[in-house]
Amino acid sequence: MKTIDALGVYYRKLNDSIDSAIKTDKNITLSGVFGQRYIGRGLSKGVKIKIQGVPGNDMAAYMDGAEIEVFGNAQDAVGNTMNAGRIVIHGRCGDTLGYSMRGGEIYVEGNVGYRVGIHMKEYKDMKPVIVAGGKAGDFLGEYMAGGAIILLGLDLAEGEEIIGRFCGTGIHGGKIYINGNPDKYNFGKEVEKVSLRDEDIAFLKNHVDLYAKFFKKDLSHLKLEAFAKYAAVNKNPYSNAYCSN
Amino acid sequence: MLCWKVKIMNLNFNSPLFEVIRDEKKCVKCKLCVDQCSNKVHLYDEKKDIFKVDDMKCVNCHRCAVLCPTKALVIKKYSLEYRENAMWTDSAIKEIYKQSQTGGVLLSSMGNPNPFPVYWDKMLLNASQVTNPSIDPLREPMETKVMIGRKPEKLEFDSKGKLTTKMPPQVELSVPVMFAAMSYGAISKNAHEALARAADDLGICYNTGEGGLNKDFYKYGKSTVVQVASGRFGVHKEYLNAGVAIEIKIGQGAKPGIGGHLPGRKVGEDVSYTRMIPVGSDAISPAPHHDIYSIEDLRQLIFSLKEVTRYEKPIFVKIAAVHNAAAIASGTVRAGADAIVVDGFRGGTGAAPTRVRDNVGIPIELALASIDQRLREEGIRNQVSLLVSGSVRNSADIVKAIALGADAVCIGAAALIALGCHMCRACVSGKCNWGIATQDPELVKRLDPEVMHKRLVNLVSAWNYEIQELLGGMGINAVDSLRGNRLMLRGIGLNEKELEILGIKYAGE
Ligand code: SF4
Ligand code: SF4
Numbered sequence: 001m002k003t004i005d006a007l008g009v010y011y012r013k014l015n016d017s018i019d020s021a022i023k024t025d026k027n028i029t030l031s032g033v034f035g036q037r038y039i040g041r042g043l044s045k046g047v048k049i050k051i052q053g054v055p056g057n058d059m060a061a062y063m064d065g066a067e068i069e070v071f072g073n074a075q076d077a078v079g080n081t082m083n084a085g086r087i088v089i090h091g092r093c094g095d096t097l098g099y100s101m102r103g104g105e106i107y108v109e110g111n112v113g114y115r116v117g118i119h120m121k122e123y124k125d126m127k128p129v130i131v132a133g134g135k136a137g138d139f140l141g142e143y144m145a146g147g148a149i150i151l152l153g154l155d156l157a158e159g160e161e162i163i164g165r166f167c168g169t170g171i172h173g174g175k176i177y178i179n180g181n182p183d184k185y186n187f188g189k190e191v192e193k194v195s196l197r198d199e200d201i202a203f204l205k206n207h208v209d210l211y212a213k214f215f216k217k218d219l220s221h222l223k224l225e226a227f228a229k230y231a232a233v234n235k236n237p238y239s240n241a242y243c244s245n
Numbered sequence: 246m247l248c249w250k251v252k253i254m255n256l257n258f259n260s261p262l263f264e265v266i267r268d269e270k271k272c273v274k275c276k277l278c279v280d281q282c283s284n285k286v287h288l289y290d291e292k293k294d295i296f297k298v299d300d301m302k303c304v305n306c307h308r309c310a311v312l313c314p315t316k317a318l319v320i321k322k323y324s325l326e327y328r329e330n331a332m333w334t335d336s337a338i339k340e341i342y343k344q345s346q347t348g349g350v351l352l353s354s355m356g357n358p359n360p361f362p363v364y365w366d367k368m369l370l371n372a373s374q375v376t377n378p379s380i381d382p383l384r385e386p387m388e389t390k391v392m393i394g395r396k397p398e399k400l401e402f403d404s405k406g407k408l409t410t411k412m413p414p415q416v417e418l419s420v421p422v423m424f425a426a427m428s429y430g431a432i433s434k435n436a437h438e439a440l441a442r443a444a445d446d447l448g449i450c451y452n453t454g455e456g457g458l459n460k461d462f463y464k465y466g467k468s469t470v471v472q473v474a475s476g477r478f479g480v481h482k483e484y485l486n487a488g489v490a491i492e493i494k495i496g497q498g499a500k501p502g503i504g505g506h507l508p509g510r511k512v513g514e515d516v517s518y519t520r521m522i523p524v525g526s527d528a529i530s531p532a533p534h535h536d537i538y539s540i541e542d543l544r545q546l547i548f549s550l551k552e553v554t555r556y557e558k559p560i561f562v563k564i565a566a567v568h569n570a571a572a573i574a575s576g577t578v579r580a581g582a583d584a585i586v587v588d589g590f591r592g593g594t595g596a597a598p599t600r601v602r603d604n605v606g607i608p609i610e611l612a613l614a615s616i617d618q619r620l621r622e623e624g625i626r627n628q629v630s631l632l633v634s635g636s637v638r639n640s641a642d643i644v645k646a647i648a649l650g651a652d653a654v655c656i657g658a659a660a661l662i663a664l665g666c667h668m669c670r671a672c673v674s675g676k677c678n679w680g681i682a683t684q685d686p687e688l689v690k691r692l693d694p695e696v697m698h699k700r701l702v703n704l705v706s707a708w709n710y711e712i713q714e715l716l717g718g719m720g721i722n723a724v725d726s727l728r729g730n731r732l733m734l735r736g737i738g739l740n741e742k743e744l745e746i747l748g749i750k751y752a753g754e
Contacts, residue, residue: 012552015552037545037548037549037552038548038549038552041549041552041553042482042485042552042553044482057545058545058549061549061552061553062480062481062482062485062549064481064482064483076536077536077545080536081477081480081481083481083482096535096536099477099535099536100476100477100480102481102521115535118535119475119476119477119531119535121477121521121522122522122523123521123522123523124523126521142535143529143531143535145522145526145529146522146526170529170531172526172527172529173523173526235509235525235526235527236508236509236525236526236527237527237529238506238508238527238529239508239509239510239527240250240349241349241350242349242350242351242352242598243343243344243346243347243348243349243351243352244351244352244353244671244673244674245340245343245351245352245353245599
């Protein structure tokens with residue numbers, strides 16, 4: 001395992017040195033990361049990166065199979081248009097997490113920002129998943145076209161809301177699972193609550209177990225049957241909106 | 246917003262747009278028309294041995310008329326007219342009928358057809374007489390090659406005269422023409438193949454549009470520009486590295502400010518595979534990129550693409566020509582774009598809301614002149630190449646665009662017309678009888694890429710020669726020497742303001 005000291009290194013140089021390092025050792029650690037962008041962009045299967053510090057925007061953009069573990073918080077647009085791989089963040093995460101991701105998994109220990117999972121999609125057996133342990137900001141799963149978002153809402157303080165407003169606005173595919181009964185929130189009009197089936201429970205169990213493993217937590221108290229599931233009202237929302245001229 | 250919509254049965258106030266006229270004397274009853282019309286206009290009644298027509302369904306695509314072996318068919322404008330009224334025109338009335346019947350947003354195809362000024366036709370080119378003699382392209386070498394990409398501030402050489410400046414990545418075009426972005430989904434696979442092969446033969450580029458890139462076409466990579474739009478369909482590392490450049494689509498001339506969507510019915514097995522979305526699901530491209538709200542955000546996307554392609558590909562940014570296009574272009578250069586593609590308000594589309602297509606945006610000629618001027622004033626014109634599209638019809642338009650400041654042009658409609666498009670503007674139906682704007686395998690088959698790509702090669706070759714002739718006439722022997730040379734243009738029928746924006750003098754001045 002090779003360690004690269006990233007403190008004060010410009011992002012372009014840092015990403016170059018990651019490229020050269022993985023030629024000989026696919027397991028690397030970056031220490032002293034402080035806002036450098038695009039770490040792990042496009043990296044393929046087999047590469048494993050551990051990050052100490054706070055990686056900058058667009059971490060793991062277009063990532064294609066690599067695994068990244070962040071010991072710290074992450075900034076905006078983590079996993080932008082990601083194709084495959086796994087990201088584990090021991091901390092919080094900023095806005096547009098998983099924008100347009102098509103495959104792979106992202107686990108965030110704590111809260112996530114606005115517009116998380118925006119325009120996530122899926123294709124055949126590529127089904128992206130985002131699991132966040134805390135709460136999410138407004139517009140969770142906006143324009144979502146596929147994949148799944150699981151929001152655990154662990155350790156929320158009294159009066160703290162698990163989601164913001166307009167969750168699922170413009171959604172036309174995929175699933176959003178929210179711990180508890182979020183009926184009181186202001187959802188987008190394109191999303192509806194649907195009943196939880198056995199396969200949903202199995203799916204949740206699988207990912208909750210992984211979350212517990214990654215973050216070394218005992219989640220045996222979580223009642224998976226109590227999760228609420230949301231999905232698109234209509235897969236073809238605009239099919240009747242037009243008349244040809 | 247659509248909640249008051251009600252279904253109304255059997256109450257269509259509209260009359261047909263076209264009338265199919267069959268000359269019984271010429272017709273040999275081969276029934277080819279019945280077979281060829283995907284709109285099912287022609288019907289043959291076996292029992293009575295007569296043809297029937299349903300004029301209502303005809304879109305005037307000329308397929309039946311062109312293929313009829315005896316030329317027995319003519320399509321005419323339907324003669325039933327409303328009482329003459331300069332305000333309440335035919336289309337104004339008919340559109341109200343349509344909307345009051347369906348409650349739908351009007352959706353149109355191809356570019357804005359309305360009689361706005363065409364500035365190309367109000368500019369005239371210069372030619373040499375006596376002094377600075379003209380050059381004959383048949384005898385003299387002529388350079389029509391252009392390099393698209395950011396150019397360095399200055400060049401440095403070592404003591405042996407070898408270039409030491411590291412050149413930013415460039416795309417070489419043998420002719421200052423590219424095929425405009427048209428997605429697989431909006432047009433057929435065979436149409437895409439024809440564009441790709443022609444671009445490859447010609448040493449120019451075609452553009453995938455936002456529909457991803459079919460695996461069969463990766464082999465044309467050196468002639469491919471891949472597009473990244475807000476929907477990010479089919480965008481992944483391999484795709485981004487497949488072409489010679491990446492284009493970020495911010496806007497489109499036919500529908501500035503709005504996104505697009507391919508209806509689920511057009512997402513069959515193959516389109517699904519290329520876009521990487523499930524069969525039958527709507528492919529929705531939101532109006533903005535959700536990670537771009539500022540020039541800084543645009544910069545973040547540009548550099549994420551540069552990072553994932555190791556700074557080997559120029560990044561184009563495509564914007565629609567809108568009121569403040571010059572300021573937007575300036576910001577785009579500063580965001581790190583290597584080329585800007587500006588699409589004028591006449592730019593084509595597979596489908597756009599009629600009101601947006603016909604009312605939003607500005608003519609490309611004016612946008613081009615003001616962008617080029619602004620970038621020069623700011624001293625950043627060298628940092629970017631400028632490509633224009635949206636109504637370039639022929640080689641003279643190209644030469645005028647270059648004289649106004651463009652590096653090259655993109656052609657969409659002109660390329661489709663070379664492939665057989667008859668400008669019926671019915672693309673949105675997905676039943677294009679010419680195999681272009683359709684995903685119906687029976688219709689797609691009608692466009693043979695082997696034959697059709699040669700038509701494109703012919704078209705661009707002919708234009709290339711014409712460009713050389715026009716250049717030679719001006720005493721110029723390289724496209725590069727014409728760029729921004731507005732002294733080669735004179736205006737006709739333009740007012741002071743128009744001349745000022747175009748930066749040209751009046752004919753006779
Ligand atoms: S739609 Fe085209 S093929 Fe059909 S009748 Fe009209 S012109 Fe002929
Ligand atoms: S592409 Fe086809 S449908 Fe569209 S205008 Fe041309 S001929 Fe008509």
